[in-house]
Amino acid sequence: MTETTAVVLAAGKGTRMKSELPKVLFPVLGRAMIHWVLDALQSAGIRQIIVVVGYRAELVKNELSSRGVDFAVQTEQLGTGHAVRMCKPQLEKGDNPVLVVAGDSPMIQASSVRELIEDFEEGGFDCLLGTLVKDNPYGLGRIVRDSKNQFLRIVEHKDASLEQRQIGEVNMSTYLFDRSSLLWALDNLKNNNSQSEYYLTDCPELLLNHGKKVDARPVLKACEALSINTIDEMAMVESKMREMGYQCVS
Numbered sequence: 001m002t003e004t005t006a007v008v009l010a011a012g013k014g015t016r017m018k019s020e021l022p023k024v025l026f027p028v029l030g031r032a033m034i035h036w037v038l039d040a041l042q043s044a045g046i047r048q049i050i051v052v053v054g055y056r057a058e059l060v061k062n063e064l065s066s067r068g069v070d071f072a073v074q075t076e077q078l079g080t081g082h083a084v085r086m087c088k089p090q091l092e093k094g095d096n097p098v099l100v101v102a103g104d105s106p107m108i109q110a111s112s113v114r115e116l117i118e119d120f121e122e123g124g125f126d127c128l129l130g131t132l133v134k135d136n137p138y139g140l141g142r143i144v145r146d147s148k149n150q151f152l153r154i155v156e157h158k159d160a161s162l163e164q165r166q167i168g169e170v171n172m173s174t175y176l177f178d179r180s181s182l183l184w185a186l187d188n189l190k191n192n193n194s195q196s197e198y199y200l201t202d203c204p205e206l207l208l209n210h211g212k213k214v215d216a217r218p219v220l221k222a223c224e225a226l227s228i229n230t231i232d233e234m235a236m237v238e239s240k241m242r243e244m245g246y247q248c249v250s
Contacts, residue, residue, distance in 0.1 A: 002121055003096045006046045009083050009173070010034055010103030011054025011074040016230045022056050024103040025063055026234060029241055030249035032063050033228060036106035036241075043110035044117070046099065050090050052083045079197030080173070085186045091179060098182050100200065102173045105227040106237060115219045116176055126181040126212035127204045129154075130174035132220035141171035141201060143216045151215045153205040171201065172220055172227075181212055 014023025
């Protein structure tokens, strides 16, 4: 399997957690949730990991000081695309593929990561999204495909038409990019939206429109839909992890 670099997005405050603690440091089964993400990536064979920090960055750096990861700092919260752009000094030094995942998804599975990398290698993609099909996709970005089932774009729930809201395949913020294609997309990403932010979700469509090979594969498992934005969601994730045999750390 091709050597892959991972970028973990961990710069957010997590306002809905109602705490001054960075969201990725909230304990899930006794350890900061980002550790579960790093465990899965390393179990999948990924050795170079860049963690993007921002809010209370030193706390996150201190927590991860023994994990052997690199850091990039996002001093302003200008969107997920901007967060990955902060990794450019590291990303410009290599040529292997780049996996981007969220630091608040502790149930990411190493097997899903490996499958996505294998599909990426076999297909010769410039960008491949790891998606899943969900019975109740409310609030999540939908994967829009054409009549030949080819990827077209990601449409956020709030922007989706009634027809698009019937789509069950959803974006889970798991992307695998050819490195040079990613760097090109980051350089050409615009922030002409209501939040004036740079969205990583725009990169696949940007690459597709530039003639690059882009697709989405529903390789993620149902449990990987359980990310954490609130205390209630954290309790749900902990319950599911116990059910799946994750070991609590005391």
